[in-house]
Amino acid sequence: MRNFSLLRHGLLSVLLCLTAARVQAAPQIEVEIQGKVQYPGKYTLPEGSRLLDLVLPARALADAYLPGAAWLHQDSLLAQRKLKAGLLFELGSHLTAAGLQPTGGESVALLQRLRGWVAAQPVSGRRLVNMDPIDIELQRQNNQFLKNGDVVRYPARPTWVMVVGAVQAHCRISFTPLMRASDALQTCPRHPAADPDWIDVIQPDGHLTRVGIAAWNNEPSPQLAPGAFVLVRVAGSNGMDASGLNADLANFIATLPLPLEEAGQ
């Protein structure tokens, strides 16, 4: 009897040792890499790992489109959720204002369509850093800490640029080299409620530029990279200033990651 209890005691202590060992082991994070890489999928890494610890073993392929590569970071989700909620709210208030105007019918249709489009877009958590694996390796400010649940995407090079915002319908235009924002605008009919003065250009790396397009403020139209967005701004209606709405819209578009596969689109 006595022996038995000793044995049980021994077993128990062995078990305790095992759990203690598990607690002491370094905590792990699970991260994922997708798209044009040799070894896509989920990786389990020790906490404190950096982007390079994921990007290096997964090995980006030569045809990965680096300017459009995206790091979807858990820490950025909250702020972007707020951005999207605020944007939907702003679209809502502009809708109300336009709805109160007897001639606001066209604006209402445009704002409704935009609100539907924004609502359908994901909150990605994309954080804008240079995702070229070589730059990640060489420059420490690019090689930042990963968080559990982070996703890294290396998409294929898109063959299009998008014109969105106050246009008749969002246009997907096939990309031609040295294409400028003005070229893209020409092929996509504007909406009557479009802002006549300014557009925003959102490059695939998330870089944002305001460009004047009217006679009083026009400037050389920037060249577009494949996968760039041109945002035709919405004009304020019924005395409402739309600059906040447009700025949020541009910032939100900059968080949208490119689709992984060209064929899927």
Added chain:
Amino acid sequence: MTLRALFLAVLAAYSANGLANVVPPTLGDFGGVGLMQTPSARMLPAGSVAIGTSKVEPYGRLAMTLQPFDWLEAVYRYTSVSTVKYAADPTGKQSNKDKSFDLKVRLTQETRRLPEISVGLRDIGGTGLFSGEYIVANKRWNDLDFSLGLGWGYMGKRGDIENPLGWIYSGFRDRPSSFDSQGGKVALTSFFRGPAALFAGVQWQTPWKPLILKLEYEGNNYKNETGGPTVKQDRPFNIGLTYRHSDYLAFNIGWERGNTLLFGINFTGDFSPRRGVPRKVSDPAPVPVRPDNSRPAIANDWPEIVRQIEDNAGIKVQKITRRNRELVVKGEHKRYLYTAAALGRTARIIDAQAAADIDWITLSETHSGVPVLETSIKRDTFRKTLQQDASLGDLRRTVEQVNTLPRREEEVFAKKDEVEFDWGFAPGYNQNLGGPDAFVLYQLTANLDAQLRLSENTWIDGLMSFNLYNNFDKFKYTAPSNLPRVRTYLREYMISSDVIMPRLQLNHVKRMNSDWYAMAYGGFLESMYAGVGGEILYRPLNSNLALGFNLNWVKQRGFKQDFALRDYSVVTGHASAYFRNIVPTLAPGLNLTLSAGRYLAKDLGVTFDVSKEFDNGVRMGAWATFTNVSAEQFGEGSFDKGFYISLPFDLMTTASTRRWANIVLQPLTRDGGARLNRGPTLYEITEGRNVDFFHKNFSSILQ
């Protein structure tokens, strides 16, 4: 750099170039942005300084344009009129020179419907030969920039429009004669008065980028011109072209009044923080951070650490002390303009060598031996930030800036107090512009300056100047004066000797309390005065206000600037209030200094000094002094005024330096409202307490 990265960089550069104007602003004949004779509503980017000349017979103009804010343009100009003789020149060889000053303020920026509108005053406070006022609007249409304005005075001499302001008050219908032989008075009573005339213009940016064509319609009909009856207008239209070689250099050619050729050159510089700083390739490389992320357990070799801090961080160390887990380096900046740069370099050295139980690194900054303030950073956060594991914001949040106060501390290193001698040679340049003898009277000198430091906060400071070359043989004119000649012996002081001693003085500085400083000095304080004096300054940390008071008894020096003294003596002193950043929203970086007191000619009055301080330290300012001397007694100029630009040399050199270039333009040297021009003031000595400047340049902590 990979091709992709290059591509993105080009895209970024392209889009970051927000200042690239499709129709760039160009300078007119009078200086200031405009076409030729007429101004436009456009402005140069803030921080621009332009110098330009133009020649349209009989007028030659040399103008300096300053742009302290995006909405404010100031021009200072010399005009020579070849058909009129300089009244004060007995030989009659030199043509008349007229000094003038312009201001232009932007009221609105261009929008879709509204034009850009500016109002301006031309030739204010001068003799008023060319004085006029205007309001002008500009609207761009693609490559064309149209301007339309209404001018008064010289700019509206055609006078074909009745003054619209006459509807408000009938007094606006007539313009009193504005000519004033003495100049200097601001003719408030004639502003925007009398008949007006329209002027207009268009500027076309041709498809060939460097070429801009201009066409304008003037409001001046050139009747009763200063230049005499030979100046005639055949047509009110002027045409011209500007060849913009670069953003910095432009040439103007035109055909004005239908009969006269215009030729002009403009240089434009950008001194704003937009313009980068040259890479500091001549500075020693910063000490690399320890890669192992651990703290060393090495015996501290303090003399070696001090040597490194002096060489690498440019701080002359007085002592190093320890307060529990904090290490304090006490010393004076010698090389880096930005405290953050010196602090970062010091922290790298300390972090690599200091004991494991040090958590905080503090720089206790002194100047002239007195404590200025203490800046502390957290060691771990600093190292993490250097390794890009923490952001600059994280590091900034650990920064503490406090008054230097006595603390319980353990001394680990102290420099022996010894008498130090320091000297240096530098070239010097003196000039006198726009006088009747020659347009430029100049002198090149070799300057020997020396400092003998008797204790930490007591020193003797001297300067000797040796003449190398000058054209002072032309210097004949001594201006008349109705006041004691406290400044107008300018010529005598400049020409009397080839070897002069402008300064030899003993200084003692002391901090009285955490926010109070005091200074006493005596000796040969400046070229023209010797004596004794004292100053106290109250400059609280984290405050935009400082108060100071100084009092001096001085005696005029002999013309040879040796040890001789003349008979005139005076007690002079001022109470001063220094306000920093007084209108942060509308005019960020606008500082105002008010001084009231007794001036050298025993006159009582007030000096206003306003300046714009850019984030990189560049300053543009102007001052004016009003005393109980009447304008008639004061003579030419009516009151004392001038303006200045201060540029840190660091913005232009590949080696870091704390030297400054000070360019002061004082149109006239007169006896009224003259201040003692003494050496370092307490406000300069305590400039390290400008914590805004520290934070604006905080990123240099990582350099």
